[in-house]
Amino acid sequence: MSANDTPTRILRDQHRNILKVADVLEEILANEHQPGVFDFDAIADCASFIRLYADALHHGKEEALLFPELVERGMPRDTGPIAVMLHEHQRGRAYAKTMVDALPGAREGNVDATRALVSAARGYIDLIRAHIMKEDNILFNMADQLIDEPACRALCAAYDGVCARHFEGHTVAELEAILTRLLERYPAA
Numbered sequence: 001m002s003a004n005d006t007p008t009r010i011l012r013d014q015h016r017n018i019l020k021v022a023d024v025l026e027e028i029l030a031n032e033h034q035p036g037v038f039d040f041d042a043i044a045d046c047a048s049f050i051r052l053y054a055d056a057l058h059h060g061k062e063e064a065l066l067f068p069e070l071v072e073r074g075m076p077r078d079t080g081p082i083a084v085m086l087h088e089h090q091r092g093r094a095y096a097k098t099m100v101d102a103l104p105g106a107r108e109g110n111v112d113a114t115r116a117l118v119s120a121a122r123g124y125i126d127l128i129r130a131h132i133m134k135e136d137n138i139l140f141n142m143a144d145q146l147i148d149e150p151a152c153r154a155l156c157a158a159y160d161g162v163c164a165r166h167f168e169g170h171t172v173a174e175l176e177a178i179l180t181r182l183l184e185r186y187p188a189a
């Protein structure tokens with residue numbers, strides 16, 4: 001751990017990846033081949049990344065490790081910033097589920113399914129950008145003040161344990177490869 005390391009550094013780095021996928025998703029939605037016909041394979045990749053990397057891995061680390069450490073150090077869990085972040089994680093999960101559920105119908109050209117897919121994707125993009133801005137600029141700054149170096153080291157080691165897991169059979173490197181593939185296809189995002 002370097003002198004500049006903080007308990008939130010790994011999570012802040014993951015935020016950059018999640019924001020890139022939000023940018024790609026936004027570009028896909030702006031790039032209809034014909035009215036209502038999108039790059040559904042890329043949307044499916046975005047949905048997989050959102051479910052497995054942004055939620056299972058990243059939000060999983062926040063909910064299982066960082067937030068409990070903050071509660072341990074006196075922050076309330078059921079009110080204030082942590083409660084808001086937990087609620088937003090739930091909203092993100094609901095948007096991702098709607099996207100996954102609507103994808104097959106949207107691929108077949110169903111208008112209602114396409115509308116539901118686009119609406120959920122746009123909702124997710126707005127939500128996750130605002131969510132990450134709040135964590136990066138408010139909650140994580142508070143965390144960096146509250147968590148001392150020994151606890152920071154312990155948290156980082158625990159994060160490594162989570163990163164060693166598989167997510168629906170995928171390693172973290174495989175999930176990051178989804179992002180690489182999306183950025184190759186949408187380099188301007």
Ligand SMILES: [Fe+2]
Binds near residue numbers: 062
């Ligand atoms: Fe979060």
Ligand SMILES: [Fe+2]
Binds near residue numbers: 011015058059132135
């Ligand atoms: Fe986060």
